[in-house]
Amino acid sequence: MNPTHLVTQTARKTLEIEARALEKLAESIGTEFARCVEVIHESSGRIIVTGIGKTAIVAQKIVATLNSTGSPAFFLHAGDAIHGDIGMIQPDDFVLMISRSGETAEIKVLALLVHNMGNPLIAMTSRRDSSLARQADYLLYTPFEREADPNELAPTTSTTLQMAMGDALATSLLALRGFTPADFARFHPGGSLGKQLYLRVKDLYPQNQKPQVYPDTSLPETLLEMTNKCLGATAVVDRASGQLCGIVTDGDLRRLLNRRQDLTGITAADLMSPTPRTVRASTLAVRAVGILETFSISQLIVVDEQDSYLGFVHLHDFMREGLV
Template identity: 45%
Template sequence: MSPTAPTNTPASNARGALATARRVLAIESAAVAALTDRLGEDFERAVAMILAAKGRVVVSGMGKSGHIGRKIAATLASTGTPAYFVHPGEAAHGDLGMIQPDDVLIALSNSGTAEELLIIVPLVKRMGAGLIAITGKPDSPLAKLAHAHLDAGVAEEACPLNLAPTASTTAALAMGDALAVALLEARGFGPEDFARSHPGGSLGRRLLTHVRDIMRSGEAIPRVPLAASFTDALLEMSRKGLGMTAIVDAADRVAGIFTDGDLRRLLAQNIDFQRISIAEVMHRNPRHISPDALAVEAVEMMDRHRISQVLVVDAEQHLVGALNTHDLMNAKVI
């Protein structure tokens, strides 16, 4: 008689894990969706308090609520609302001095009974700072002490024991995001403001980098005079390595451009290159951009016109720079 095959196989465990993951996501999605119907006057009051505050937003919470609080503080700070996190335990032992009367405190506690918060909250209110509570219990001590209470309660945790903070922390985080985005829109905080808060990120590079920051200038610009021969222009293109050369008049104003693509098209024709000038085959009135334009505008121009190089000119059409797609890639604009 053959032994019975074990039922707890890797395959069955994997199937069970998939079912669990789907259940967790369903519970947490429902928890976040349920917040919508609870938003009302207290949310509007919280936004108004923060907009009117002359100081900063201070976020505090214990345990998992503290982790969520740190993320909410970071999101607020990066979207136009100066904010930072203070640990309530440390606040009770000296860090309370970091909170000033002009500040607003956002206190997070799912139960609304975190002892560490309840110790410092009366002191914060006494000094005149505003208090916003995010809890899962509207009748909790913390909720009752708050000037504005945001109800982030959940019907159940995703944890099968209904103990580990899971759906409740997701709901609190979503409530914090809703508050941050509402403040962002109320302040008129735009992409350029966001870029200034994130100068090291890709958006910062795209919105803070100007053409003048990355263009070739001076002797690095390929240029020849209108009277130059075709051969002289090719030599200039080869020396400067931009895949093109500008053709300028006696005042150094741009008269035309000649590119690698133009050369390939001419090679298919029966032309005596030794006897022609570059002025005879150049493109007149080429695409150009201002040095004060954003580098991303150069990217958009190149994409729109399907070109890989662009000349940079000043208001009087004098040639001041040049760049190609490699320059933009090196600057991490694209």
């Protein structure tokens, strides 16, 4: 068989098998799942997620998703748990054990220990008749037919179902808790997603210089201000009130030079564009990026609620924060 054909055929078959399994998983969600989510939501304890081998890796991912969506969770390796680490489980904690068969030796021992400790036990397994399922207080059933690899041996479909069930658990808890974008930002302050939800123009513009001239400022002085402040533009501000009158950019200078030879007596008022694009200091940074993109410009003048001039925010500021 042609290698390219073999690869594409195998890949497509893998995805088709897993897609069908996910459809069956979705169909299986009902009151059994809902009750499990509800009791976790009503509890003040944490969710301890445990597994062994590949399911331990799945457990770590589920813990990360739970924590990032507001549900306190910890990972506990099943092998380590039965050799001392079970002490991390506190009285109010739920223990979620992941095992496709529900018959893994370490899982069976750990399930018995958790049962004796009195903690609520949640089983995530593909066998309702397994030892794990029988000992569990709640069941997250992952209906399973076959693994997706050609030999039907490697954990593929089973781990896909486990990951998806973990996502379903986390998002259901998120919905019950009324978890908002602002809450998400609190847990992701360093990432670009979080920055889209909390970073504002006022957090960026103070680091830039603040070029400004007055309507009667001469052309040489205007050029000097633009050059010294390194932004390629300057605001034109009313001398008495501090209100923004306009903007002078490099483009304004080029257009002036194209239409006039004699520059004697030229002032900032003769050069400026009287309706510059502005943004409030309180505006989310991601919205300011949208304004730049809409009008194909590289900077915005920042103003307060009374339209008083505060400074400039530049495309480079947003690039530095990973928003562009």
